[in-house]
Amino acid sequence: xxxxxxxxxxxxxFMRSPVREIFKRVDLNAIYSFAGGYPSADTFPMExxxxxxxxxxxxxxxxxxxxxxxxxxxALRKVLSDRYSIPLERVQxxxxxxxxxxxxxxxxxxxxDAVLTSNPTYLGAIQSFKSYRAEIVGVAPSADPAAYESAxxxxxxxxxxxxxxxxxxxxxxxxxxxxxxLEQRKILISLAQEFDFLIxxxxxxRELRYSGEPLPTLYSMDPDRVIHLGSFSKIFAPGFxxxxxxxxxxxxxxxxxCKQSLDLCPPVFDQYLAAAFMGSGRLDRNLARSVELxxxxxxxxxxTLPGCMPEGVTWTQPExxxxxxxxxxxxxxxxxxxxxxxxxxVAYVAGSFFHTDGSGRNTMRLNFSFMTxxxxxxxxHLLGDLLREELG
Amino acid sequence: xxxxxxxxxxxxxFMRSPVREIFKRVDLNAIYSFAGGYPSADTFPMExxxxxxxxxxxxxxxxxxxxxxxxxxxALRKVLSDRYSIPLERVQxxxxxxxxxxxxxxxxxxxxDAVLTSNPTYLGAIQSFKSYRAEIVGVAPSADPAAYESAxxxxxxxxxxxxxxxxxxxxxxxxxxxxxxLEQRKILISLAQEFDFLIxxxxxxRELRYSGEPLPTLYSMDPDRVIHLGSFSKIFAPGFxxxxxxxxxxxxxxxxxCKQSLDLCPPVFDQYLAAAFMGSGRLDRNLARSVELxxxxxxxxxxTLPGCMPEGVTWTQPExxxxxxxxxxxxxxxxxxxxxxxxxxVAYVAGSFFHTDGSGRNTMRLNFSFMTxxxxxxxxHLLGDLLREELG
Numbered sequence: 001x002x003x004x005x006x007x008x009x010x011x012x013x014f015m016r017s018p019v020r021e022i023f024k025r026v027d028l029n030a031i032y033s034f035a036g037g038y039p040s041a042d043t044f045p046m047e048x049x050x051x052x053x054x055x056x057x058x059x060x061x062x063x064x065x066x067x068x069x070x071x072x073x074x075a076l077r078k079v080l081s082d083r084y085s086i087p088l089e090r091v092q093x094x095x096x097x098x099x100x101x102x103x104x105x106x107x108x109x110x111x112x113d114a115v116l117t118s119n120p121t122y123l124g125a126i127q128s129f130k131s132y133r134a135e136i137v138g139v140a141p142s143a144d145p146a147a148y149e150s151a152x153x154x155x156x157x158x159x160x161x162x163x164x165x166x167x168x169x170x171x172x173x174x175x176x177x178x179x180x181x182l183e184q185r186k187i188l189i190s191l192a193q194e195f196d197f198l199i200x201x202x203x204x205x206r207e208l209r210y211s212g213e214p215l216p217t218l219y220s221m222d223p224d225r226v227i228h229l230g231s232f233s234k235i236f237a238p239g240f241x242x243x244x245x246x247x248x249x250x251x252x253x254x255x256x257x258c259k260q261s262l263d264l265c266p267p268v269f270d271q272y273l274a275a276a277f278m279g280s281g282r283l284d285r286n287l288a289r290s291v292e293l294x295x296x297x298x299x300x301x302x303x304t305l306p307g308c309m310p311e312g313v314t315w316t317q318p319e320x321x322x323x324x325x326x327x328x329x330x331x332x333x334x335x336x337x338x339x340x341x342x343x344x345x346v347a348y349v350a351g352s353f354f355h356t357d358g359s360g361r362n363t364m365r366l367n368f369s370f371m372t373x374x375x376x377x378x379x380x381h382l383l384g385d386l387l388r389e390e391l392g
Numbered sequence: 393x394x395x396x397x398x399x400x401x402x403x404x405x406f407m408r409s410p411v412r413e414i415f416k417r418v419d420l421n422a423i424y425s426f427a428g429g430y431p432s433a434d435t436f437p438m439e440x441x442x443x444x445x446x447x448x449x450x451x452x453x454x455x456x457x458x459x460x461x462x463x464x465x466x467a468l469r470k471v472l473s474d475r476y477s478i479p480l481e482r483v484q485x486x487x488x489x490x491x492x493x494x495x496x497x498x499x500x501x502x503x504x505d506a507v508l509t510s511n512p513t514y515l516g517a518i519q520s521f522k523s524y525r526a527e528i529v530g531v532a533p534s535a536d537p538a539a540y541e542s543a544x545x546x547x548x549x550x551x552x553x554x555x556x557x558x559x560x561x562x563x564x565x566x567x568x569x570x571x572x573x574l575e576q577r578k579i580l581i582s583l584a585q586e587f588d589f590l591i592x593x594x595x596x597x598r599e600l601r602y603s604g605e606p607l608p609t610l611y612s613m614d615p616d617r618v619i620h621l622g623s624f625s626k627i628f629a630p631g632f633x634x635x636x637x638x639x640x641x642x643x644x645x646x647x648x649x650c651k652q653s654l655d656l657c658p659p660v661f662d663q664y665l666a667a668a669f670m671g672s673g674r675l676d677r678n679l680a681r682s683v684e685l686x687x688x689x690x691x692x693x694x695x696t697l698p699g700c701m702p703e704g705v706t707w708t709q710p711e712x713x714x715x716x717x718x719x720x721x722x723x724x725x726x727x728x729x730x731x732x733x734x735x736x737x738v739a740y741v742a743g744s745f746f747h748t749d750g751s752g753r754n755t756m757r758l759n760f761s762f763m764t765x766x767x768x769x770x771x772x773h774l775l776g777d778l779l780r781e782e783l784g
Contacts, residue, residue: 006590007646008502008524014649020462020656041454049457049661053445062433065441065629070412095487095633096655110400127653132400198398237457239660241487254399257406261519263488264412267659268631269441 009111013130017123018353026347032379034366035347037174037322040297043290044237048282049273056272068268070260072244076275080230083278086246090223092255095266097204097231097243102128103262104165104200104227104245107254109134114163116155120325120354120363122174122202125167137163138356141176145183152191165198165227166191170218172205172321175354175365179319182215189221198251204231204243205321207287210295212319224248232274234322235287240270294322294369297376301368304377308384310391315366322369325351329391332362337390346383401503405522409515410745418739424771426758427739429566429714432689435682436629440674441665448664460660462652464636468667472622475670478638482615484647487658489596489623489635494520495654496557496592496619496637499646501526506555508547512717512746512755514566514594517559529555530748533568537575544583557590557619558583562610564597564713567746567757571711574607581613590643596623596635597713599679602687604711616640624666626714627679632662686714689760689768696769700776702783707758714761717743721783724754729782738775 022035056064071077072093081088094100111133119138129136139155142148166188170180192199201218219228228246245255277283301324305315312329334350351363368376414427448456463469464485473480486492493516503525511530521528531547534540558580562572584591593610611620620638637647669675693716697707704721726742743755760768
């Protein structure tokens with residue numbers, strides 16, 4: 001049986017994650033890995049989980065192992081509603097925030113529809129948009145508000161039709177680590193209102209702020225136009241695959257119906273663990289320790305880089321999150337350089353993978369959450385030496 | 393903002409699960425519920441889970457809470473590969489077997505493509521097929537092999553083009569409880585070969601056999617043409633949302649790439665729990681007890697029904713699974729009767745919901761796994777009295 005006539009047309013646009021392919025090739029613990037977006041294992045509250053597992057078995061009992069509501073377990077929706085002051089009917093639990101992206105794309109996008117996003121942007125979002133054959137329109141960030149707005153206006157004019165939605169990670173973006181200013185947020189909201197498109201706001205890192213002041217979410221600025229995605233991966237543990245969506249009821253209802261056929265309901269036992277973890281105050285205690293740990297790692301990155309990188313290399317100054325983004329001299333190719341770095345024992349993700357148009361060959365994403373401080377230092381020196389050699 | 397221009401075209405074909413809507417309306421524990429496909433809470437191995445949670449924390453450690461491989465945790469793929477003698481490269485873990493159905497449909501179906509299935513069939517599969525705008529072609533079962541084959545040939549002739557795949561639950565089907573004979577299985581395989589379509593074989597109940605002899609899976613009869621879906625929901629607990637797919641490597645690879653953008657990976661901690669539960673022999677011990685329990689409930693159903701149902705009502709004789717299927721006199725409407733039954737305190741699922749063409753208004757699905765024996769007996773008598781009254 002030939003396979004050329006097997007698959008749906010969508011599959012021709014499927015894109016393999018280069019990041020996930022890297023993980024298949026190497027043991028991340030055996031190399032200096034700046035590659036993954038992995039939280040530090042030190043932040044996983046394993047003794048809490050052991051205790052909570054017993055508590056859930058005792059207090060919730062069989063219901064924690066039975067089929068659950070498609071919207072999510074009421075106890076978990078309630079703690080999220082309370083924590084973020086969102087009406088309960090606007091809260092849907094997802095089986096990972098990646099599912100949040102996917103289900104939004106599924107209910108909003110037909111082949112050929114346009115999605116606006118930052119260029120670069122999150123790879124898993126690009127994968128999802130491509131898999132539904134969206135046209136992805138990426139706009140490079142700009143610190144100058146006037147330039148930022150006119151870049152968006154130019155893109156919208158060139159598109160010449162209404163985009164379905166804008167996808168944005170406002171806080172400590174993946175991959176750049178950058179945060180949208182209040183003025184930039186206002187520009188996006190007002191463009192969305194003027195050109196009548198929705199915004200999908202992805203906030204997996206929002207609670208991991210190490211300096212500066214929190215800015216309002218896009219959702220809070222226009223709750224009927226913004227679909228807000230949250231994640232337990234960086235504030236509890238990614239192995240639970242739990243996230244949430246805040247959205248206005250008619251959109252959430254469509255997502256709810258879609259989710260019935262996707263997986264019936266999110267993992268139930270895990271939801272009760274998350275509800276108990278968040279509701280008991282343990283999450284906030286654990287988060288404070290994680291923020292402390294990651295702040296020191298970010299500071300270590302920022303203080304180590306100047307001493308080990310060759311001239312002409314620049315990087316972002318993230319106020320939170322898990323990443324910073326390196327820009328190398330024009331002409332450097334981080335995709336071609338990757339195998340050499342990996343042979344020498346250091347991994348990163350080539351920046352072009354995050355670009356919607358294949359640009360950014362001279363950039364790379366560096367994660368600072370996963371490794372120990374000592375290995376971060378050693379890894380940066382190794383990478384710096386390799387780059388110095390390469391750049392001559 | 394109006395919402396008429398918001399959603400993708402697929403959403404116009406989304407279908408709400410009437411079963412899930414029932415669960416939103418009533419507390420299943422407060423009524424006699426033959427409605428859900430819920431396993432008995434008595435089969436959930438809660439003390440095993442408490443112990444396994446601690447073991448996984450001790451022995452696997454942080455890896456059980458980190459992001460995992462998209463294919464699934466190697467330990468779980470290995471125990472499945474060993475248990476069912478399937479090469480490891482043909483094993484993919486899914487976030488529920490519902491996701492297995494959905495991801496197969498996603499990678500195989502374009503709008504307008506045809507899916508063959510039994511009529512009636514699993515509601516969650518109908519939802520998924522409709523959500524991708526498949527044309528669903530249902531063929532009623534027939535105990536006579538010659539009639540069975542010619543019904544399929546007639547459907548294929550009328551379709552006049554190659555269907556993409558056939559979806560089938562060969563063992564203790566949902567909703568009918570019926571099992572395909574070996575001869576029927578051979579007919580389906582040979583039709584698939586002749587007309588060149590794939591088969592998606594859904595086997596959530598296969599291990600719950602109470603009488604008769606196991607028959608070969610469709611997968612074992614043509615492993616390159618059949619995609620086999622399995623589920624932990626009835627042999628461990630549905631709250632974990634874990635299932636698996638066995639398929640030939642090129643199809644599995646496409647599913648793997650799709651799954652990257654669906655949810656990155658299945659829940660990791662839950663996968664380690666399932667691997668330890670299955671690998672340690674606990675699953676088989678627990679399963680033996682579940683089979684014992686469900687056999688006695690099935691037998692109770694079959695021995696109670698004759699004494700309480702009015703004349704003209706017939707039912708299937710399931711050899712396993714969770715359901716039997718009632719057929720009432722022509723003209724009876726189980727959808728219209730539903731509210732009356734619910735008001736009196738007894739719930740079922742109207743059979744027409746499982747029919748691809750809205751037929752079967754005079755049928756209903758009765759679950760026998762969820763309630764205690766005493767409540768099964770009381771519920772059947774109550775339902776019988778209501779039906780007798782209704783049918784005059």
